[in-house]
Amino acid sequence: MTQALAADEEDDWQRETLADALLAWYDRHHRHLPWRLPPQATRQGHRPDPYRVWLSEIMLQQTTVGAVKPYYERFLERWPTVEALARADLQEVMKAWAGLGYYSRARNLKKCAEEVAHRHGGVFPDTEAGLKALPGIGDYTAAAVAAIAFGRRAAVVDGNVERVVTRLRAIETPLPAAKPQVRKAVAALVPAERPGDFAQAMMDLGATICTPRRPSCILCPLQAFCAARGAAAQERFPVKASKAAKPSRRGAAFVAVRADGAVLLRRRPESGLLGGMSEVPTSGWSAGSDGEDGPSAAPFPAPWEPCGTVTHTFTHFTLALSVYRARVADMPAPAGSWWCAPGLLAGEALPTVMKKVVEAAIPGATKARRPTGT
DNA sequence: GATGCGTGGAA
DNA sequence: TTTCCAAGCAT
Numbered sequence: 349m350t351q352a353l354a355a356d357e358e359d360d361w362q363r364e365t366l367a368d369a370l371l372a373w374y375d376r377h378h379r380h381l382p383w384r385l386p387p388q389a390t391r392q393g394h395r396p397d398p399y400r401v402w403l404s405e406i407m408l409q410q411t412t413v414g415a416v417k418p419y420y421e422r423f424l425e426r427w428p429t430v431e432a433l434a435r436a437d438l439q440e441v442m443k444a445w446a447g448l449g450y451y452s453r454a455r456n457l458k459k460c461a462e463e464v465a466h467r468h469g470g471v472f473p474d475t476e477a478g479l480k481a482l483p484g485i486g487d488y489t490a491a492a493v494a495a496i497a498f499g500r501r502a503a504v505v506d507g508n509v510e511r512v513v514t515r516l517r518a519i520e521t522p523l524p525a526a527k528p529q530v531r532k533a534v535a536a537l538v539p540a541e542r543p544g545d546f547a548q549a550m551m552d553l554g555a556t557i558c559t560p561r562r563p564s565c566i567l568c569p570l571q572a573f574c575a576a577r578g579a580a581a582q583e584r585f586p587v588k589a590s591k592a593a594k595p596s597r598r599g600a601a602f603v604a605v606r607a608d609g610a611v612l613l614r615r616r617p618e619s620g621l622l623g624g625m626s627e628v629p630t631s632g633w634s635a636g637s638d639g640e641d642g643p644s645a646a647p648f649p650a651p652w653e654p655c656g657t658v659t660h661t662f663t664h665f666t667l668a669l670s671v672y673r674a675r676v677a678d679m680p681a682p683a684g685s686w687w688c689a690p691g692l693l694a695g696e697a698l699p700t701v702m703k704k705v706v707e708a709a710i711p712g713a714t715k716a717r718r719p720t721g722t
Numbered sequence: 723g724a725t726g727c728g729t730g731g732a733a
Numbered sequence: 734t735t736t737c738c739a740a741g742c743a744t
Binding site (some may be wrong): 405406408409410411412413415416437450452453457483484486487488489492504506507508509528547548551554555560561627 | 737738739740741742743
Binding site for chain 1 (some may be wrong): 723724725726727728729730731732733
């Protein structure tokens with residue numbers, strides 16, 4: 349070697365070295381997750397089932413690993429293939445998803461399974477573009493499935509990777525405006541070998557070492573490559589645009605209980621907040637304190653008794669619901685609603701805020717009567 | 723590009 | 734307690 353490396357050769361050198369360091373770390377310190385193939389298997393050229401990768405990636409969107417695990421296991425046991433999920437009843441899928449949040453994911457999950465089963469012969473597309481054309485699959489998930497399940501050299505960028513890379517390159521542009529810059533930086537790092545493990549390694553690094561606060565730089569395999577660490581400024585990245593304060597709303601919720609213990613439920617509209625999920629009748633959720641939280645907002649007259657207030661925080665507002673309960677005589681359920689037998693409440697498609705409401709009125713009502721009702 | 727969309731764990 | 738934010742997507 350007579351001269352300094354040309355710029356592109358130096359890029360190649362750093363890409364190989366950085367990726368090698370990261371993959372070597374991943375081989376020793378990877379997390380063991382139910383949807384994952386261990387690195388010794390992928391090193392031998394094995395690949396995980398695309399259905400399982402896709403299912404896990406959809407569940408993991410904005411959701412923690414710990415929350416996903418039990419849902420993933422239940423879904424996989426009940427619907428082991430994309431064809432099985434395509435045949436499933438949507439309401440059963442919504443019930444199985446209840447509590448995991450972002451319910452449009454469950455509707456798109458079902459739609460996507462149907463498209464794969466009916467238009468793609470039960471086989472997932474093996475390119476980013478093909479995957480991204482499916483419902484519920486965006487930039488991140490398309491890249492993740494392409495890399496992990498199909499060995500494509502895709503740039504996988506999630507919140508972890510954004511944090512790792514903005515630190516690695518000391519990117520001063522605030523997120524989300526910096527996303528294109530981050531994507532280019534990642535694309536320049538992805539190795540030709542084991543791109544799926546590389547993606548998972550970046551995410552594991554962000555989750556366990558390159559954490560939002562107090563990152564463990566001393567344990568980091570990329571420490572020598574990291575511009576932020578070099579400047580002792582790792583906690584200054586990523587720079588983020590400030591976010592607005594959450595407004596609050598209030599309303600009333602009405603738990604009507606029949607003599608046999610059945611509770612009146614209704615279905616929310618298919619789209620929007622908690623779309624397609626079940627709820628007890630409620631007033632509107634108004635922004636101010638204009639009296640929509642009293643018993644006068646009830647769907648029908650009954651001896652409504654107050655039983656406390658439930659508070660719940662959504663992504664973009666907080667909600668305080670005054671809960672009322674009434675014993676009511678047998679009556680036909682109003683249009684669009686039904687009487688839910690007490691034994692079926694635990695399996696209903698009740699979002700967490702509605703479970704809180706029912707629990708406030710009837711303690712224990714949403715808990716399964718027996719361990720796993722079979 | 724900004725906004726709507728859940729929930730729960732950690733600091 | 735409050736704040737942050739976690740393997741984002743659709744519009």
